[in-house]
Amino acid sequence: MSENRLYQKLVFFSIWLVIGLLLGLAFKEQTRIRTAELPSARLPELARAYVQEKQSNAALEEEIRQLRQRINELETAFASGAKQAELLSQSLQEAKMIAGLLEVEGPGIELILRDSARKPSGESLEQLLPELYTIHDYDLLRVVNELRQAGAEAISINGQRIVATTGIRCTGPVVYVNDVKMASPFVIHAIGDPKTLIGALEMPGGVLSDIKSVDPKMVQLKALDKVRIPAYSGSTQFRYARPVSAQEVKP
Amino acid sequence: MIAVGMLGLIIGVIIATLVLNVSLPEEWAAYLSLAALAGLDTAFGGWRASLEGRFHADVFISGFIVNALLAALLAYLGDRIGVDLFLAAVVTLGGRMFLNLSLIRRYYLNQFALRRQRG
Numbered sequence: 001m002s003e004n005r006l007y008q009k010l011v012f013f014s015i016w017l018v019i020g021l022l023l024g025l026a027f028k029e030q031t032r033i034r035t036a037e038l039p040s041a042r043l044p045e046l047a048r049a050y051v052q053e054k055q056s057n058a059a060l061e062e063e064i065r066q067l068r069q070r071i072n073e074l075e076t077a078f079a080s081g082a083k084q085a086e087l088l089s090q091s092l093q094e095a096k097m098i099a100g101l102l103e104v105e106g107p108g109i110e111l112i113l114r115d116s117a118r119k120p121s122g123e124s125l126e127q128l129l130p131e132l133y134t135i136h137d138y139d140l141l142r143v144v145n146e147l148r149q150a151g152a153e154a155i156s157i158n159g160q161r162i163v164a165t166t167g168i169r170c171t172g173p174v175v176y177v178n179d180v181k182m183a184s185p186f187v188i189h190a191i192g193d194p195k196t197l198i199g200a201l202e203m204p205g206g207v208l209s210d211i212k213s214v215d216p217k218m219v220q221l222k223a224l225d226k227v228r229i230p231a232y233s234g235s236t237q238f239r240y241a242r243p244v245s246a247q248e249v250k251p
Numbered sequence: 252m253i254a255v256g257m258l259g260l261i262i263g264v265i266i267a268t269l270v271l272n273v274s275l276p277e278e279w280a281a282y283l284s285l286a287a288l289a290g291l292d293t294a295f296g297g298w299r300a301s302l303e304g305r306f307h308a309d310v311f312i313s314g315f316i317v318n319a320l321l322a323a324l325l326a327y328l329g330d331r332i333g334v335d336l337f338l339a340a341v342v343t344l345g346g347r348m349f350l351n352l353s354l355i356r357r358y359y360l361n362q363f364a365l366r367r368q369r370g
Contacts, residue, residue: 009255011308012297015315016256019294020263021271022287022319028268029280 048199052150055196100163100232104154106191108227109198112220113139113211114185132214135184137170140177142207143188144168150200152192154229158182161232178234194223253298282323285337289322290315292344295351302358318344 077087096102116133144162147155155162160177167176174181190197198221201208211218293315300306322340329336 008301008306008308011311012301013255013259015290015294015297015311016259017263018315019287019290020260020265021267022263022283022290023260024264024267025271026280026284026287027264029283033280 100161103231105228108191109194111188112185116215116218137168140168146200147190150196152190154191156189156229163232189227285322285326286319288344289318292348295348299351299354
């Protein structure tokens with residue numbers, strides 16, 4: 001009788017142990033799913049937007065201050081007349097800087113995107129969607145867009161400066177950037193606050209997380225203290241566009 | 252008997268949350284929860300049976316395994332054919348758990364009343 005009783009207890013114990021295991025696992029799994037779905041995907045994005053908004057506010061105020069100062073400068077320059085030539089060349093430099101016609105350097109990031117080395121096998125995702133495993137024009141466009149949004153001041157892809165008229169387009173197996181052919185790997189340099197740039201690129205649900213979800217080895221991202229970005233070397237001729245009312249454009 | 256069961260439960264939960272570090276696919280999570288529910292139902296059944304003095308280890312163990320598998324299988328089948336069959340398992344198991352728990356409660360209340368009569 002007592003032996004039977006012990007046996008019963010053992011069975012009871014082990015069954016409850018297994019139930020505990022199942023419950024614990026189920027609990028952990030549900031917690032994981034819940035935390036993965038809501039807050040962690042939303043919060044960093046909102047926090048980033050908030051910080052960026054604050055920074056851009058501060059930057060705009062600074063810009064207003066500088067512009068006011070500039071007006072003062074110009075007024076005094078007109079009065080004196082002598083400093084005019086100097087100011088003109090200064091604003092020419094600025095315009096060239098904005099247009100990407102000067103070689104620039106500064107802190108920034110290096111991002112290398114390459115096609116996946118994985119070989120398609122069997123009934124896998126690779127075979128069904130092989131285009132997921134290569135880098136396309138839209139990946140580059142999303143990266144460039146995200147970098148600009150995060151305040152990148154100069155961007156280049158494989159040494160090609162991205163300017164206002166740059167086109168990025170897939171043609172067959174190659175990508176044209178500024179009418180220059182290139183293929184994987186794509187080395188993207190950008191000058192700006194490295195933290196902000198990396199944060200923008202690695203945003204949950206952003207471009208890099210999409211690529212990484214296919215194959216993490218396709219993406220290599222690092223901050224650099226000094227990035228050198230060459231000047232735009234293509235044509236700057238305007239064949240159709242003309243400035244409106246030349247009198248108003250005068251400085 | 253129950254103290255033994257509770258001890259097992261606590262140890263199991265501790266092992267699952269702290270020691271085991273497996274991450275299951277998300278699709279399995281629902282089946283896992285259902286299997287746990289089925290196990291819980293069987294365990295309550297076993298508790299009641301032991302109180303009524305007709306506990307059989309073989310019935311208990313087989314019931315545990317088969318119910319857990321059946322519940323998970325039903326849910327899987329439901330997923331495949333687009334009918335929420337897991338609801339059937341939840342309703343049945345949940346209802347039976349309430350029934351068993353009420354019988355267990357009554358048993359202990361009876362015991363308590365008897366002891367007071369004698370005392």
